[in-house]
Amino acid sequence: MIEAKMEVEKKMNENGEEEKRSEINNNEKKKLGGIKTMPFILANDMCDRFASTGFHANMITYMTQKLNLPLVKASNTLTNFGGTASFTPLIGALLADSFAGRFWTIIVGSIIYELGLVSITISAVxxxxxxxPCPTQENCKEASTLQLWVLYISLLLTSLGTGGIRPCVVTFAADQFDLTKSKTEAPGWSFFNIYFFCMAMASLSALTVVVYIQDNVGWGWGLGLPTIAMALSIIAFVVGSSLYKKLKPGGSPLTRLAQVIVAAAKKRKVVAPHDPTFLYENKELDADISCNGRLLHTDQFKWFDRAAIVTDEDKTESELPNLWRLATVHRVEELKCIIRMLPVWAAGILLVTSNSHLQSFTIQQARSMDRHLSHSFQIPPATMSxxxxxxxxxxxxxYDRLFVPFARRFTRNPAGITCLQRMGIGFTVNILSTVVSALVESKRKAVAAHHNLLDKPTAIVPISVFWLVPQFCLNGMAEVFMSVGHLEFLYDQSPESMRSTAAALYWVSISAGNYIGTLMVSLVHKYTGKENNWLPDRNLNRGRLDYYYWLVSGIQVVNLIYYVICAWFYSYKPLEEVKESGDGDVELSEALNDGNGNGVKLAKNDTI
Structure with missing residues (x-):
């Protein structure tokens, strides 16, 4: 009796100590993250955006004016490396989600990016x-193979470095907050608007300061300034490391997806139960990949539910199942989430295809127009952005202060409109942007013809560069709706353990769009003849750039129709949110996510 009593007391003391340790760990976790981390994370990303914008915004000028490359070759080179820089985030995201974690992936990527900036700066000096030099832009000697390889290596290093930065910074910043609380009014929406606002400020600084230095002071300083900014971004990020909430990687997301597919294939002849509650669930197994709540069963893509059917062969003495034969409902729903997202995600590819070369061509248009603000000062072409x-x-x-409150009166959605509706508006506005681009280019060419300047590629056409402002404004408005909505959709609708990978999908769509854009430009350049080529190498005045803009507009109309169909049939993911009650207990509530980070409560279980 005495020994038994002592044993019970010993266990109670051990349990009490474990509870205290658990409570201390929870309090320490609560102290990490939050708004105090934003100066360090956003300082890193703003310096990175300042560096990347300053580096890329005017690179078409560096390649055509300093390296003497033809317009189409230079534009395709930039677009191809832009595509590579948008594909590498998928690799970086997989590394971050699998084992490296977002924090270390960002640091390694930033260092590689810095090496690329240092090398391109040295080549400019x-x-x-x-x-x-070739001031006449006629019979110019192009850069040699060695000189081009220095450029290519620099662009490759920046592309690889981007792979570690782009998919992780925005998700790492979002990790510092709880964006799943249903009681918080549109938390995800507010965060992503603030994030894009900060990035836009950094881009604005680069387009005004760096581009001016490149055009009027020199390319050594013009590329050196972004290099210094990138170095400062790494320092800022490391300084705040002790404050960050660093989520544990949940293992390779691709492996988990493959396990579900293989398990479902092995059980393809097994009859699924009519009641989904008989499917396999294991909270402990899914704990690391469902910190904010488990995904609930859905009736879509029922074929994959076979992976969660428990058969006699799956019953073993081991606590952990063979994941290549048996998957939990949460893991099956992770795969379903990705499959549901892909059609909507793919709509962004053709949008990028349409816009991939517009920046390069618009800069060349601006260079041929009257850019004077006074007799002694003129706007650098790249600054038009x-x-x-x-x-x-x-x-x-x-959008935050006027549009959302106005729309909320009609939709009763805390975010005003869903992210899918937001993306649709962005697609529509972007079509208007390219239509205006075509009309303005027709006007520019008409003025050039009126003043007999069609055969003078370096002549300034007497038409104000401010004719280009409307298309830039429409393009910016499209980004407010499309870019923010697209990234928000991918982050919110993806499984929480795959958010870096989902953010990488945003950049992969840009990558695919850039590569398809290069193919389209190359085909247009090849098959539109030599006499009246739409996209000539040197003399834009003899081209048919307005025809290219009309082609782009038509592609976007087809893409918009495709997107509307995909958005109409899309189903939002259901999530069982984990919330803390006022007395410290944990509550579970089933929530159907509305696509803006807001849970719409369906049912509530007892406190456990």
């Missing part, structure tokens, strides 16, 4: 790494 950035900054504020 040393004359032997550039061909002789500031009008797009300004509209993004103003648009995000107006």
């Amino acid at each position: 040393l004359p032997q790494l550039r061909p002789p 500031i009008f797009s950035i300004l509209i993004v900054l103003i648009g995000l504020v107006l």
Whole structure:
């Protein structure tokens, strides 16, 4: 009796100590993350955006004016490396979600990116790494193979570094907050608007300061400034490391998806139960990949439910099942989430295809137009992008303060409209942008013909560069709706353990769009003849750039129809949220996510 009593007391003391340790760990976790981490994380991403925008915004000018490359070749080179830079985030995201974690992936990616900036800056400073100057832009000597390889290596390093930064920074920043609480009014929406606002501010600074230095001071300083900014971003991020909430990687998401597919294939002849509650669930097994709540069973893609059917062969003495034969409902629903998202995600590819070369061509248009603000000062061509950035900054504020309250009266949605509706508006506005681009280019060519300047590629056409402002403004407005909505959709509708991978999908769509855009430009350049080529190598005045813009507009109309069909049939993911009650107990509530980070409560279980 005495020994038994002592044993019970010993166990009670051990349990009490474990509870205290658990309570201490929970309190420590609560102290991490939050708003105090934002200065360090956003400082890192703003410096990175400042560096990348300053580096890429005017690179078409560097390649055509300093390396003497033809317009189409230079544009395709930039687009191809842009596509690579948008594909590598998938690799970085898989590494981060599998074992490296977002924190270390960001640091390694930033260092590689910095090496790329250092190498391109050195090539801009040393004359032997550039061909002789060609001010007339006629019979120019192009950069040699060695000089181009220095450029390619620099672009490759920045592309690889981008793979570690882009998919992880926004998700790492979002990890510092609880974006799943149903009681918080549109939390995900607010965070992503703030994030894009900060990035737009960084881009605006780069387009005004860095581009001016590149055009009027020199490319050494013009590329050196982004290099310094990137170095400062790494320092800022490391300084705040002790404050960050660092989520544990949940293992390779691709492996889990493959396990579900293989398990379902092995049980393809097994009859699924009519009641989904008989499917396999294991909270402990899914604990690391469902911190914010488990995914609930859905009736879509029922074939994959076979992976969660428990058969006699699955019953073993081991506590852990063979995941290549048996998957939990949560893991099956992870795969279903990705499959549901893919058609909507794919709609962004053709949008990027349509816009992939517009920046390069617009800069060349601006270079041929009257850019004077006074007799002694003229706007650098690449700086015209500031009008797009300004509209993004103003648009995000107006969207938050005016549009959402107005729309909320009719939709009763805390976010005003869903992210799918937001993306649809962005697609529509972008079509208007390219239509205006076509009309403005027709006007520019008409003025050039009126003043007999069609055969003078370096002549300034007497038409104000501000004719390009409307298309930049429409492009910025489209980004307020489309870009923010697209990234928000991918983050919110993806399984929580795959959010870096989902953010990478945003960049993969840009990658695929850039590659398809290069193919489209190459085909247009090849098959539109030599006499009246739509996209000539040197003389834009003899081209048919307006025809190209009309082609792009038509592609976007077809893409919009496809997107509307996909959005109409899309089903939002159901989530069983884990919430803390006022007395510290844990409650479970089934929530159907509305696509804006808001849970719509369906049922509530007893406190456990």
